[in-house]
Amino acid sequence: MFDAPGKLAELIGSRICHDLISPIGAISNGLELLELTGASNGPEMDLIADSTSNASARLRFFRIAFGPADHQKIGRNEIVSVLDDITKGTRLAVHYVPIEPQPRSFVRLAFLAMQCCETAMPLGGSVRIEAENGHWSISGTAEKMNLDPTLWGHLKGGQAAVTAAQVQFALLPLHATDMNRALSVETRENGVSLHF
CATH class of the missing domain: 1.10.287 (Helix Hairpins)
Structure with a gap:
């Protein structure tokens, strides 16, 4: 059950x-x-x-x-391969920094955070994924950002209806809470950063 x-x-x-x-x-x-x-x-x-x-x-x-997701680790080569393939031919560039294999549960959070960043960059941009001493940071930068306050408020504990294309905004805080990770968001004119 x-x-x-x-x-x-x-x-x-x-x-x-x-x-x-x-x-x-x-x-x-x-x-x-x-x-x-x-x-x-x-x-x-x-x-x-x-x-x-x-x-x-x-x-x-x-x-x-x-x-x-569990604590099974995923190697850097597999993660980079997935990210390279998913962004091929798009206006999104993703730079994955961690060298060591990472727990699948944390990679899942990073992928969801990356999708949140991508949603805010209608004309494309770049995303940087970093992890150091168990702390993750996903930062998106673009010349033009479209930060829907309702969606981004969802990551700060707000409640709003999401569409299928926005489901990452509902899942990211749920999974972070399940993992006892505090999720924080910083926004600026040409970028956004998520930390957990």
Whole structure:
């Protein structure tokens, strides 16, 4: 029996990602085989390849951001690979600083915080993820920031309805509280920083 609906939702999210990653991987493998035969020329095949790569990257990211998390550690190479793939072809640049493997639960918080930053940068920008002595800092900077006070107030304990595209604003404080981490937010004209 599950003691919280949120835990069940995490498992459902993880299951969806797990079940979709295999067929997307199969499509990617099929495209590679077509390329070997020389049958993969043309913009149509490029579109399929790009879309498949993008879908795979998103599923890998979502599995960490929205799936269940424990203290199992994730290595830097895997984290950087996910972040590089999810931002490829976008106007968002993410710089992940930690060198050592990090607990999945903290990486989940960082990914959710990164999504919050991304929401505030409609024209793109950069996000820097740092961790030192157990303290994490995620900072977003952009020439133009759009900090919706209702959404960002949610991170400071406010209660507001969120859409599916804004769910990170609801999940981040919930997961931080579950981990006994104090979440703080600092905003400025060209940036925002989240700490936990």
